[in-house]
Amino acid sequence: MSSPKPSTIRVGRRYRANRLDGPYNAIVIGSGIGGLTTAACMSKLGRKVVVFEQHYTAGGFTHSYDRNGYEWDVGVHYIGDVGADHTLTKRLFDHITDGQLKWAPMASHFDRIFIGDRHVDLVARPDNFKAELKMAFPGEEQAIDTYLDYLKRVAKAMPGLVIGKVLPDLAAGPLRKLVSRTAPSFLNRPTREVLEGLTSNQELIAVLTGQWGDNGLPPAESSFIIHALIARHYLYGGYYPIGGASEMAKTIIPVIQQSGGEVFTYADVTEILIEKGRAVGVRMADGEEVRAPLVISNAGVFNTFDKLLPDSAPHRDYYQQKLTTVERSMASNCLYIGLQDTAENLKLPKTNYWIYPGANYEKQVSDFLAAPDETDIPLTYISFPSAKDPSFAERYPGRATIEIVAPGPYDWYEDWADKTWGKRGDDYEAKKEAYAQRLLAKLYEKLPHLEGKVDYYELSTPLSTDYFCRYSKGEIYGLNHTPSRFEQDWLKPKTRIPGLYLTGQDVMTCGVAGAMIGGLLATVAVSGLKGLPLAKKMFLG
Numbered sequence: 001m002s003s004p005k006p007s008t009i010r011v012g013r014r015y016r017a018n019r020l021d022g023p024y025n026a027i028v029i030g031s032g033i034g035g036l037t038t039a040a041c042m043s044k045l046g047r048k049v050v051v052f053e054q055h056y057t058a059g060g061f062t063h064s065y066d067r068n069g070y071e072w073d074v075g076v077h078y079i080g081d082v083g084a085d086h087t088l089t090k091r092l093f094d095h096i097t098d099g100q101l102k103w104a105p106m107a108s109h110f111d112r113i114f115i116g117d118r119h120v121d122l123v124a125r126p127d128n129f130k131a132e133l134k135m136a137f138p139g140e141e142q143a144i145d146t147y148l149d150y151l152k153r154v155a156k157a158m159p160g161l162v163i164g165k166v167l168p169d170l171a172a173g174p175l176r177k178l179v180s181r182t183a184p185s186f187l188n189r190p191t192r193e194v195l196e197g198l199t200s201n202q203e204l205i206a207v208l209t210g211q212w213g214d215n216g217l218p219p220a221e222s223s224f225i226i227h228a229l230i231a232r233h234y235l236y237g238g239y240y241p242i243g244g245a246s247e248m249a250k251t252i253i254p255v256i257q258q259s260g261g262e263v264f265t266y267a268d269v270t271e272i273l274i275e276k277g278r279a280v281g282v283r284m285a286d287g288e289e290v291r292a293p294l295v296i297s298n299a300g301v302f303n304t305f306d307k308l309l310p311d312s313a314p315h316r317d318y319y320q321q322k323l324t325t326v327e328r329s330m331a332s333n334c335l336y337i338g339l340q341d342t343a344e345n346l347k348l349p350k351t352n353y354w355i356y357p358g359a360n361y362e363k364q365v366s367d368f369l370a371a372p373d374e375t376d377i378p379l380t381y382i383s384f385p386s387a388k389d390p391s392f393a394e395r396y397p398g399r400a401t402i403e404i405v406a407p408g409p410y411d412w413y414e415d416w417a418d419k420t421w422g423k424r425g426d427d428y429e430a431k432k433e434a435y436a437q438r439l440l441a442k443l444y445e446k447l448p449h450l451e452g453k454v455d456y457y458e459l460s461t462p463l464s465t466d467y468f469c470r471y472s473k474g475e476i477y478g479l480n481h482t483p484s485r486f487e488q489d490w491l492k493p494k495t496r497i498p499g500l501y502l503t504g505q506d507v508m509t510c511g512v513a514g515a516m517i518g519g520l521l522a523t524v525a526v527s528g529l530k531g532l533p534l535a536k537k538m539f540l541g
Helices: 033-044 088-097 126-136 141-164 169-182 191-196 202-208 224-233 247-257 301-308 316-323 361-370 426-446 462-469 511-540
Strands: 026-029 049-052 064-067 070-073 103-105 109-115 118-123 238-241 262-265 269-275 278-284 289-291 295-297 332-339 352-356 380-383 400-407 454-460 500-502
Touching (some): 026 278, 033 049, 033 247, 088 511, 118 202, 126 141, 126 202, 141 224, 295 301, 301 316, 352 426, 361 400, 400 426, 426 454, 500 511
Parallel strands (some): 026 049, 026 295, 109 352
Antiparallel strands (some): 064 070, 109 118, 269 278, 332 400, 352 380
């Protein structure tokens, strides 16, 4: 079997030591959306920032790739809160892209939740959202109204949590006490527990939590904070970047370059340089040392404190201990599908499909993990990017794409972890093929007319996630969003090591918007008073 050809979509500039143009005010490790947000926000403040990305294209989970005449996104399946200019997400995107990134709305019923044989749609706009649910669940009107009120109350409590991430420790302590006094009691309880306090209707709970794949934890395990943030994020519908996911990095990089900065690809950072107890730069895989007064890591806390920080670094033991208080999020498989016809002709929806065998998510997950071959897949998510992106048809005439995401634990593939990407052998390919067929069966069950129309498909595994995005167990959401994660006061931009900061999804929450807010907070943390007008403009408008 021949190796797949690498993608031709390349965003960013290929690293060579002689292309460095220092001195830089800051180094950002990793070009995921959190790192790009920090670099662009700092550039807007006149700082010259260099971003180092080990992959051949910038963007982290927002990158796109092409193969066999098709293009797919790897993580940007839909974004909420960008339909109106007054939201934080839209303001941030406009700020870091100079307004160059444009959005296309999905269908008003943006998410369709299948529970066994039944389905219920999540519909854009709070009134329509409520009306649809009340029609599907007569007698549950009060629970549904209260639920929407709970989402509002979580949103009200968030500014306190966010500000606590950037205040000095002395001030953050008292603020945390104040926030916990004024926050609703359900704020950081497990999602399922909160919802079971509102209704005993398990199907309604299943529909309300039907987007749990957006944070990777079934409702009994996730904090209600992450549930409410995601649910509220999509209350006004889902949107897709026109031109595909790679438009994000493409429109942000020019803003980083405005102050002399650059985003380098193939730029593998192997170590954070520590001198006299502070971070002073990074060592690259080619041995080059690049220095700057600020090192901002978008590589996630496990990579930062376990792999990049030298053994001699101060506070290393403290962070090693802290890493035991958080766990890596779920790993997944994704089936990338190409079809030789247009999304329109194939009647592909602008709606995401969430397919569950039944309402008991936790049991379905544990049964599946115990016996994957004999048990139904507990969560299948189907996305139709070529239907969502109005520019797709002109960029890829006569073609369409579909993506199917489903759980795929790292340990299924661990035996092949030391083999090279694209050359992992027949057993690995056979294992992938078997799962790919199961996912295709899920697709044909819902859209039978697509059978026989698939021209190309390939399955990514957690090993692909590690290879391209450096998440060593294939985790896609950084850290699990459990109640205990939200109690970890060390998850914030400023570390105990002078000169070293964190950005991205581990700072605040997962998802594109969550990682961007992490990126904004990192900018505010490193900029001190100079960052206040930016914080005010973004958070208050």
